[in-house]
Amino acid sequence: xxxxxxxxxxxxxxxxxxxxxxxxxxxxxxxxxxxxxxxxxxxxxxxxxxxxxxxxxxxxxxxxxxxxxxxxxxxxxxxxxxxxxxxxxxxxxxxxxxxxxxxxxxxxxxxxxxxxxxxxxxxxxxxxxxxxxxxxxxxxxxxxxxxxxxxxxxxxxxxxxxxxxxxxxxxxxxxxxxxxxxxxxxxxxxxxxxxxxxxxxxxxxxxxxxxxxxxxxxxxxxxxxxxxxxxxxxxxxxxxxxxxxxxxxxxxxxxxx
Amino acid sequence: xxxxxxxxxxxxxxxxxxxxxxxxxxxxxxxxxxxxxxxxxxxxxxxxxxxxxxxxxxxxxxxxx
Numbered sequence: 001x002x003x004x005x006x007x008x009x010x011x012x013x014x015x016x017x018x019x020x021x022x023x024x025x026x027x028x029x030x031x032x033x034x035x036x037x038x039x040x041x042x043x044x045x046x047x048x049x050x051x052x053x054x055x056x057x058x059x060x061x062x063x064x065x066x067x068x069x070x071x072x073x074x075x076x077x078x079x080x081x082x083x084x085x086x087x088x089x090x091x092x093x094x095x096x097x098x099x100x101x102x103x104x105x106x107x108x109x110x111x112x113x114x115x116x117x118x119x120x121x122x123x124x125x126x127x128x129x130x131x132x133x134x135x136x137x138x139x140x141x142x143x144x145x146x147x148x149x150x151x152x153x154x155x156x157x158x159x160x161x162x163x164x165x166x167x168x169x170x171x172x173x174x175x176x177x178x179x180x181x182x183x184x185x186x187x188x189x190x191x192x193x194x195x196x197x198x199x200x201x202x203x204x205x206x207x208x209x210x211x212x213x214x215x216x217x218x219x220x221x222x223x224x225x226x227x228x229x230x231x232x233x234x235x236x237x238x239x240x241x242x243x244x245x246x247x248x249x250x251x252x253x254x255x256x257x
Numbered sequence: 258x259x260x261x262x263x264x265x266x267x268x269x270x271x272x273x274x275x276x277x278x279x280x281x282x283x284x285x286x287x288x289x290x291x292x293x294x295x296x297x298x299x300x301x302x303x304x305x306x307x308x309x310x311x312x313x314x315x316x317x318x319x320x321x322x
Contacts, residue, residue: 016321017321018320040319041319042316042321043317045288048282050285052318071321085316089289
Protein backbone atom coordinates (compact mmCIF):
# COMPACT_ATOMS: atom_id res chain seq x y z
CA UNK A 1 0.00 0.00 0.00
CA UNK A 2 1.21 3.49 -0.85
CA UNK A 3 1.86 5.88 2.05
CA UNK A 4 1.92 9.62 1.37
CA UNK A 5 3.23 11.27 4.50
CA UNK A 6 1.19 9.36 7.13
CA UNK A 7 -1.76 8.55 4.91
CA UNK A 8 -2.13 5.12 3.30
CA UNK A 9 -4.01 4.96 -0.01
CA UNK A 10 -5.07 2.06 -2.23
CA UNK A 11 -5.47 3.98 -5.48
CA UNK A 12 -2.33 5.10 -7.28
CA UNK A 13 -4.13 7.68 -9.35
CA UNK A 14 -4.43 11.30 -8.22
CA UNK A 15 -6.93 13.26 -10.30
CA UNK A 16 -7.14 16.97 -11.03
CA UNK A 17 -10.57 18.58 -11.07
CA UNK A 18 -10.09 21.25 -13.76
CA UNK A 19 -11.42 21.43 -17.32
CA UNK A 20 -14.20 18.87 -16.99
CA UNK A 21 -17.25 19.56 -19.16
CA UNK A 22 -19.55 19.65 -16.12
CA UNK A 23 -19.55 18.99 -12.38
CA UNK A 24 -21.57 15.81 -12.99
CA UNK A 25 -18.95 14.46 -15.39
CA UNK A 26 -16.20 15.34 -12.91
CA UNK A 27 -18.04 13.42 -10.20
CA UNK A 28 -18.51 10.41 -12.48
CA UNK A 29 -14.83 10.48 -13.49
CA UNK A 30 -13.77 10.55 -9.84
CA UNK A 31 -15.99 7.58 -9.09
CA UNK A 32 -14.83 5.48 -12.05
CA UNK A 33 -11.16 6.31 -11.49
CA UNK A 34 -11.49 5.03 -7.90
CA UNK A 35 -9.11 7.82 -6.92
CA UNK A 36 -8.85 8.75 -3.26
CA UNK A 37 -7.12 12.08 -3.84
CA UNK A 38 -8.16 15.03 -6.01
CA UNK A 39 -6.34 18.28 -6.58
CA UNK A 40 -8.09 21.63 -6.22
CA UNK A 41 -7.10 25.25 -6.39
CA UNK A 42 -7.93 28.73 -5.09
CA UNK A 43 -8.79 31.83 -7.07
CA UNK A 44 -9.99 35.35 -6.40
CA UNK A 45 -13.65 35.35 -5.48
CA UNK A 46 -15.70 37.94 -7.30
CA UNK A 47 -19.31 36.87 -6.85
CA UNK A 48 -19.71 36.68 -3.09
CA UNK A 49 -18.86 33.00 -2.93
CA UNK A 50 -21.98 31.12 -3.98
CA UNK A 51 -20.57 29.45 -7.13
CA UNK A 52 -17.37 28.40 -5.38
CA UNK A 53 -19.49 27.12 -2.50
CA UNK A 54 -21.21 24.70 -4.89
CA UNK A 55 -17.81 23.35 -5.98
CA UNK A 56 -16.67 23.10 -2.37
CA UNK A 57 -19.80 21.07 -1.55
CA UNK A 58 -19.29 18.82 -4.58
CA UNK A 59 -15.77 17.95 -3.49
CA UNK A 60 -16.92 17.22 0.04
CA UNK A 61 -19.70 14.97 -1.25
CA UNK A 62 -17.21 12.94 -3.29
CA UNK A 63 -15.64 11.79 -0.02
CA UNK A 64 -12.07 11.99 -1.31
CA UNK A 65 -8.98 13.53 0.21
CA UNK A 66 -8.08 16.98 -1.13
CA UNK A 67 -4.64 18.06 -2.31
CA UNK A 68 -4.78 21.84 -2.84
CA UNK A 69 -2.31 23.34 -5.28
CA UNK A 70 -0.52 26.64 -5.73
CA UNK A 71 -1.04 26.62 -9.49
CA UNK A 72 -0.31 29.88 -11.24
CA UNK A 73 2.07 31.16 -8.56
CA UNK A 74 5.26 32.62 -10.03
CA UNK A 75 7.01 33.65 -6.82
CA UNK A 76 7.88 32.12 -3.47
CA UNK A 77 5.82 34.76 -1.67
CA UNK A 78 2.71 34.04 -3.77
CA UNK A 79 3.07 30.29 -3.38
CA UNK A 80 3.56 30.45 0.39
CA UNK A 81 0.57 32.76 0.93
CA UNK A 82 -1.62 30.66 -1.38
CA UNK A 83 -0.64 27.52 0.53
CA UNK A 84 -1.59 29.16 3.83
CA UNK A 85 -4.93 30.30 2.40
CA UNK A 86 -5.55 26.80 1.01
CA UNK A 87 -4.94 25.31 4.46
CA UNK A 88 -7.49 27.75 5.88
CA UNK A 89 -10.11 26.65 3.34
CA UNK A 90 -9.48 22.93 2.98
CA UNK A 91 -8.18 22.22 6.48
CA UNK A 92 -5.30 20.05 5.35
CA UNK A 93 -1.54 20.34 5.73
CA UNK A 94 -1.07 18.82 2.29
CA UNK A 95 -0.04 21.18 -0.48
CA UNK A 96 0.88 20.51 -4.09
CA UNK A 97 3.58 23.12 -4.42
CA UNK A 98 3.98 24.76 -7.81
CA UNK A 99 6.25 27.72 -8.39
CA UNK A 100 6.12 28.36 -12.10
CA UNK A 101 9.27 29.68 -13.74
CA UNK A 102 8.38 29.90 -17.39
CA UNK A 103 5.15 31.05 -19.05
CA UNK A 104 5.36 28.87 -22.17
CA UNK A 105 6.58 25.57 -20.75
CA UNK A 106 5.14 26.00 -17.24
CA UNK A 107 8.48 24.64 -16.10
CA UNK A 108 8.94 24.91 -12.34
CA UNK A 109 11.24 27.58 -10.95
CA UNK A 110 13.24 25.00 -9.02
CA UNK A 111 15.14 27.58 -6.97
CA UNK A 112 11.91 29.17 -5.79
CA UNK A 113 10.40 25.71 -5.32
CA UNK A 114 13.11 24.65 -2.88
CA UNK A 115 12.86 27.92 -0.95
CA UNK A 116 9.06 27.73 -0.72
CA UNK A 117 9.24 24.05 0.31
CA UNK A 118 11.62 24.95 3.14
CA UNK A 119 9.34 27.74 4.41
CA UNK A 120 6.19 25.64 4.20
CA UNK A 121 7.71 22.56 5.82
CA UNK A 122 8.82 24.74 8.74
CA UNK A 123 5.20 25.90 9.06
CA UNK A 124 3.94 22.33 9.34
CA UNK A 125 2.91 21.72 5.74
CA UNK A 126 3.36 18.35 4.05
CA UNK A 127 4.66 19.38 0.67
CA UNK A 128 4.12 17.58 -2.65
CA UNK A 129 6.49 19.51 -4.94
CA UNK A 130 5.86 19.64 -8.69
CA UNK A 131 9.44 19.43 -9.93
CA UNK A 132 11.61 18.41 -12.86
CA UNK A 133 13.55 15.15 -13.13
CA UNK A 134 16.74 16.88 -11.91
CA UNK A 135 18.39 14.82 -9.17
CA UNK A 136 20.20 17.75 -7.54
CA UNK A 137 16.97 19.68 -7.16
CA UNK A 138 15.34 16.55 -5.79
CA UNK A 139 18.04 16.23 -3.14
CA UNK A 140 17.51 19.87 -2.16
CA UNK A 141 13.77 19.28 -1.86
CA UNK A 142 14.41 16.37 0.49
CA UNK A 143 16.75 18.57 2.54
CA UNK A 144 13.92 21.12 2.66
CA UNK A 145 11.71 18.50 4.28
CA UNK A 146 9.73 17.01 1.40
CA UNK A 147 8.87 13.31 1.82
CA UNK A 148 7.18 12.90 -1.57
CA UNK A 149 8.47 14.10 -4.93
CA UNK A 150 6.46 14.72 -8.08
CA UNK A 151 8.66 14.95 -11.19
CA UNK A 152 7.10 15.91 -14.50
CA UNK A 153 7.40 13.62 -17.50
CA UNK A 154 6.54 16.35 -20.03
CA UNK A 155 5.15 19.90 -19.84
CA UNK A 156 1.78 20.36 -18.09
CA UNK A 157 -1.15 19.60 -20.40
CA UNK A 158 1.12 18.61 -23.30
CA UNK A 159 -0.09 14.96 -23.39
CA UNK A 160 3.32 13.96 -24.75
CA UNK A 161 4.00 11.22 -22.23
CA UNK A 162 7.50 10.46 -20.94
CA UNK A 163 9.88 12.49 -23.11
CA UNK A 164 12.93 11.35 -21.18
CA UNK A 165 12.38 7.82 -19.88
CA UNK A 166 16.06 7.48 -19.03
CA UNK A 167 15.87 10.43 -16.64
CA UNK A 168 12.77 8.96 -15.01
CA UNK A 169 14.52 5.61 -14.67
CA UNK A 170 17.57 7.25 -13.06
CA UNK A 171 15.35 9.30 -10.75
CA UNK A 172 13.55 6.17 -9.57
CA UNK A 173 16.82 4.30 -9.05
CA UNK A 174 18.28 7.20 -7.07
CA UNK A 175 15.35 7.33 -4.63
CA UNK A 176 14.33 3.68 -4.29
CA UNK A 177 12.25 4.09 -1.13
CA UNK A 178 10.72 7.52 -1.58
CA UNK A 179 7.12 7.92 -2.79
CA UNK A 180 7.43 9.26 -6.34
CA UNK A 181 4.44 10.52 -8.30
CA UNK A 182 4.69 11.44 -11.97
CA UNK A 183 2.87 14.73 -12.27
CA UNK A 184 2.22 16.44 -15.58
CA UNK A 185 2.59 15.52 -19.23
CA UNK A 186 0.74 12.20 -19.29
CA UNK A 187 -1.60 11.96 -22.30
CA UNK A 188 -2.73 8.37 -22.56
CA UNK A 189 -3.20 5.34 -20.34
CA UNK A 190 -0.21 3.69 -22.05
CA UNK A 191 1.98 6.56 -20.79
CA UNK A 192 0.73 5.97 -17.26
CA UNK A 193 1.39 2.24 -17.57
CA UNK A 194 4.90 3.03 -18.84
CA UNK A 195 5.88 5.13 -15.82
CA UNK A 196 4.31 2.63 -13.44
CA UNK A 197 6.35 -0.13 -15.11
CA UNK A 198 9.41 1.99 -14.35
CA UNK A 199 8.48 1.69 -10.70
CA UNK A 200 6.77 5.01 -9.99
CA UNK A 201 4.37 4.89 -7.10
CA UNK A 202 1.51 6.88 -8.57
CA UNK A 203 0.43 9.22 -11.34
CA UNK A 204 -1.24 12.62 -11.14
CA UNK A 205 -3.48 13.44 -14.10
CA UNK A 206 -5.94 16.08 -15.11
CA UNK A 207 -6.13 17.19 -18.74
CA UNK A 208 -5.68 13.67 -20.12
CA UNK A 209 -8.94 12.70 -18.46
CA UNK A 210 -10.90 15.96 -18.49
CA UNK A 211 -10.09 16.66 -22.15
CA UNK A 212 -11.00 13.19 -23.42
CA UNK A 213 -14.15 12.65 -25.47
CA UNK A 214 -15.59 10.59 -22.62
CA UNK A 215 -13.80 11.68 -19.45
CA UNK A 216 -15.40 9.14 -17.13
CA UNK A 217 -14.44 6.19 -19.35
CA UNK A 218 -10.95 7.60 -19.76
CA UNK A 219 -10.64 7.88 -15.98
CA UNK A 220 -11.42 4.20 -15.68
CA UNK A 221 -8.99 3.36 -18.51
CA UNK A 222 -6.24 5.19 -16.64
CA UNK A 223 -7.07 3.37 -13.42
CA UNK A 224 -6.75 0.02 -15.21
CA UNK A 225 -3.50 1.03 -16.94
CA UNK A 226 -1.97 2.22 -13.67
CA UNK A 227 -2.91 -1.02 -11.98
CA UNK A 228 -1.50 -3.02 -14.91
CA UNK A 229 1.74 -1.03 -14.90
CA UNK A 230 2.13 -1.48 -11.17
CA UNK A 231 1.56 -5.23 -11.42
CA UNK A 232 4.00 -5.45 -14.35
CA UNK A 233 6.66 -3.65 -12.32
CA UNK A 234 6.24 -6.02 -9.39
CA UNK A 235 6.44 -8.95 -11.84
CA UNK A 236 9.89 -7.71 -13.03
CA UNK A 237 9.64 -7.10 -16.80
CA UNK A 238 12.27 -8.31 -19.26
CA UNK A 239 14.91 -5.84 -20.37
CA UNK A 240 15.10 -5.17 -24.14
CA UNK A 241 17.87 -6.92 -26.12
CA UNK A 242 19.43 -6.17 -29.46
CA UNK A 243 19.21 -9.67 -30.95
CA UNK A 244 16.40 -12.20 -31.34
CA UNK A 245 15.93 -15.00 -28.85
CA UNK A 246 13.75 -17.92 -29.96
CA UNK A 247 10.77 -18.33 -27.70
CA UNK A 248 10.10 -21.90 -28.88
CA UNK A 249 12.72 -24.38 -27.62
CA UNK A 250 14.91 -25.74 -30.40
CA UNK A 251 15.87 -28.97 -28.60
CA UNK A 252 14.20 -31.92 -30.28
CA UNK A 253 13.35 -29.95 -33.38
CA UNK A 254 12.79 -32.18 -36.43
CA UNK A 255 15.45 -32.09 -39.14
CA UNK A 256 14.03 -32.65 -42.63
CA UNK A 257 17.08 -32.37 -44.80
CA UNK B 258 -11.97 54.10 3.04
CA UNK B 259 -10.32 52.99 -0.14
CA UNK B 260 -9.19 49.38 -0.40
CA UNK B 261 -7.60 47.31 -3.15
CA UNK B 262 -9.81 44.24 -3.18
CA UNK B 263 -8.64 41.37 -5.35
CA UNK B 264 -6.58 43.85 -7.33
CA UNK B 265 -9.34 46.40 -7.87
CA UNK B 266 -9.68 49.73 -6.07
CA UNK B 267 -12.98 50.11 -4.23
CA UNK B 268 -14.43 52.53 -1.69
CA UNK B 269 -16.17 50.70 1.14
CA UNK B 270 -17.34 51.85 4.56
CA UNK B 271 -15.84 49.13 6.76
CA UNK B 272 -13.77 49.25 9.93
CA UNK B 273 -12.82 45.58 10.13
CA UNK B 274 -12.27 42.75 7.68
CA UNK B 275 -15.47 41.07 8.87
CA UNK B 276 -17.39 44.33 8.21
CA UNK B 277 -15.97 44.52 4.71
CA UNK B 278 -16.95 40.95 3.83
CA UNK B 279 -20.43 41.49 5.17
CA UNK B 280 -20.90 44.84 3.39
CA UNK B 281 -19.78 43.34 0.07
CA UNK B 282 -21.99 40.28 0.60
CA UNK B 283 -19.20 37.74 0.82
CA UNK B 284 -20.16 34.71 2.83
CA UNK B 285 -19.16 31.10 3.17
CA UNK B 286 -16.88 28.95 5.28
CA UNK B 287 -14.84 28.27 2.13
CA UNK B 288 -13.47 31.81 1.80
CA UNK B 289 -9.88 32.62 2.71
CA UNK B 290 -8.65 36.15 3.33
CA UNK B 291 -5.33 37.95 3.36
CA UNK B 292 -4.47 41.59 4.03
CA UNK B 293 -1.27 43.15 2.71
CA UNK B 294 0.18 39.74 1.89
CA UNK B 295 -0.56 38.08 5.25
CA UNK B 296 -3.20 35.46 5.94
CA UNK B 297 -6.01 36.61 8.24
CA UNK B 298 -7.70 33.60 9.83
CA UNK B 299 -11.47 33.31 9.77
CA UNK B 300 -11.72 33.77 13.53
CA UNK B 301 -9.56 36.92 13.46
CA UNK B 302 -11.56 38.85 10.84
CA UNK B 303 -13.89 40.58 13.29
CA UNK B 304 -10.97 41.97 15.29
CA UNK B 305 -8.84 42.89 12.28
CA UNK B 306 -8.93 46.67 11.80
CA UNK B 307 -8.46 47.83 8.24
CA UNK B 308 -6.48 50.85 7.11
CA UNK B 309 -6.78 53.09 4.07
CA UNK B 310 -5.44 51.45 0.87
CA UNK B 311 -5.04 48.03 2.46
CA UNK B 312 -4.64 45.28 -0.13
CA UNK B 313 -7.24 42.61 0.51
CA UNK B 314 -7.35 39.21 -1.15
CA UNK B 315 -10.48 37.08 -0.94
CA UNK B 316 -9.99 33.59 -2.37
CA UNK B 317 -12.31 30.65 -2.80
CA UNK B 318 -12.03 27.04 -3.99
CA UNK B 319 -12.02 26.28 -7.66
CA UNK B 320 -11.13 23.41 -9.94
CA UNK B 321 -7.42 22.73 -10.23
CA UNK B 322 -4.94 20.25 -11.62
